[in-house]
Amino acid sequence: MAPATRAVMAALEAAGGPGCARFVGGCVRNALIGQPVADVDIATTLKPEETERAIRAAGLKAVPTGIAHGTVTAVAERRPFEITTLRRDVSTDGRNATVAFTDDWAEDAARRDFRLNALYADADGHVFDPTGEGVADCRAGRIVFVGDPETRIREDFLRILRFFRFHAWYGRDEPDPAALAACRTLAPGMTRLSAERVSSELMKLLAAPDPRAAMAAMAGAGVLAQVLREAQLSRLFEAAVAQGADPLVRLMVLLPPDEAVVRAAATRLRLANAVRDRLAFAARAVPAINLSMSDREARAALYHHGATAFSDAVRRHWAETPHRSSEARRLLSLAETWTRPPLPVGGRDLARLGVAPGPETGRLLKAFEAGWIADDFPATGHAERLQALVSPPRG
Structure with missing residues (x-):
């Protein structure tokens, strides 16, 4: 209902008609379960160039952030909205996918990772659940892959870590057995991933309010050892x-x-x-x-x-x-x-006492610092302490 959000949706529907754009993924999931919404992602039947034109025609800023993969970022009231054309995978190597654009919402949902992330909502808030289980998974705290878990993981091996991360943030009870088995079997495939992607997912997992159960499952499946031996x-x-x-x-x-x-x-x-x-x-x-x-x-x-x-x-x-x-x-x-506190004396203080710049200055300052620390950082008596180091008493 935010004005910036309404402006972006109105711009898209002016170009493609009612229903051509829907909120998708995390913003829908979090709204359903009463969690804060950070990013607002939008899916659309418009092609990327049509999206870009529609956003600019409405007087908003359009940034072609991932145009080859169908993504344009709209900026309204200084807030970014990532808008992506519906897609289906043509091929994937476990890291990068070749995609084709589609106007089939079910096809777009089929390529997503988990059922609770394959949720859409139109501009009026009506929810669409192409897998038939996404809403139920949200409310029950189930993290279940869309379709066959091994197939989804082979499309992108980072989904192994995402499975444990989402379980830490949104899961309840025991992890899905089929998903856990697939993660265990395919864990060696994570060697194909960049270190930056792995560490980013790991830190997001560790930031969950209570990641203990997810981390235990991750260790039990051999995934933790694969990530951080x-x-x-x-x-x-x-x-x-x-x-x-x-x-x-x-x-x-x-x-x-x-x-x-x-x-x-x-x-x-x-x-x-x-x-x-x-x-x-x-x-x-x-x-x-x-x-x-x-x-x-x-x-x-x-x-x-x-x-x-x-x-x-x-x-x-x-x-x-x-x-x-x-x-x-x-x-x-x-x-x-x-x-x-800063060290209260320096080389100039020693020079005034006749100590020439050089190694002796460094030795005396280190000796002063050691004694000053040992005496719990006294605020006075510095000149006397320094003089004693320069000219120690005889006898």
């Missing part, structure tokens, strides 16, 4: 989810606290540099941090490792010992509130 699904993961840890902490506790191993896994998955470094810095911090440390010791660790790595390491230790929640929360609170 270093991963160990253990009570650490169970505890991290129960404690509300974010997706990166959940990924962290799947991996051993070994910086070299973590960097190798992150590089293979082609995770963003910031993500790779966060995982690696946390692994480096784990041995230096324990839940029994005093506030003074914690401030020293925060200074050396930074608040993010410190907090991630604390969460890992908390997952290892869930009964120590009060100690973990104390350290996490300290990490949120303590501000790392």
Whole structure:
């Protein structure tokens, strides 16, 4: 009912007549089950060039984002709407499909992954369910492939990970046995996928409110080992989810606290540099941090490792010992509130004391920093401490 949405649908129907465009997929699914709708995707019988003309004729912006595959993005009130011509697959190699355009809604539905995603709704909100089971699957929390599971997976092996991701977000009870069997059988086919596609799906799965059951099913089917051979699904993961840890902490506790191993896994998955470094810095911090440390010791660790790595390491230790929640929360609170102070002296201070620039300056500054940290970052007495390092007392 949003004005931008109505404007896009009206533009399409002005060109192709009533019923030529329908909402499709996740927006229909989420509307049915009362979940937030992020993206509004639209399917249409209009050909891509007709879609583009219709959008521009209505005074809206049209971007040919995937014209070869039938997709045009309309922009209304700065919001994007992905509009795709109905399609059927001509051929596929498990990664990319060659498609032909059609005006048959059932054909378009037949090439989609899961029945609850093969749902359409017209501009007035009337729902169309070509498989006959999509609405029921939505309401029952069933993730079931459209047609034969192996056929759908062979069309795109990423659907294996999508199956577990959708089960984590929308599934209830046990995973569909036929789908699970197909995922187990065809898991080796995921080697054809790009690392970026795999890591994107994995992180979306880990972001689910409670991915524990889906991850257990994924491990049991041999899919987790195929995706991340270093991963160990253990009570650490169970505890991290129960404690509300974010997706990166959940990924962290799947991996051993070994910086070299973590960097190798992150590089293979082609995770963003910031993500790779966060995982690696946390692994480096784990041995230096324990839940029994005093506030003074914690401030020293925060200074050396930074608040993010410190907090991630604390969460890992908390997952290892869930009964120590009060100690973990104390350290996490300290990490949120303590501000790392800058080193209060520098090379100019040493120069004023007659120390020539060079290696000796670096040695003295490191010695000052070590003592300053050991004394819990005092705010005064810097000149005296520095003088003592430059001219230690005799005798």
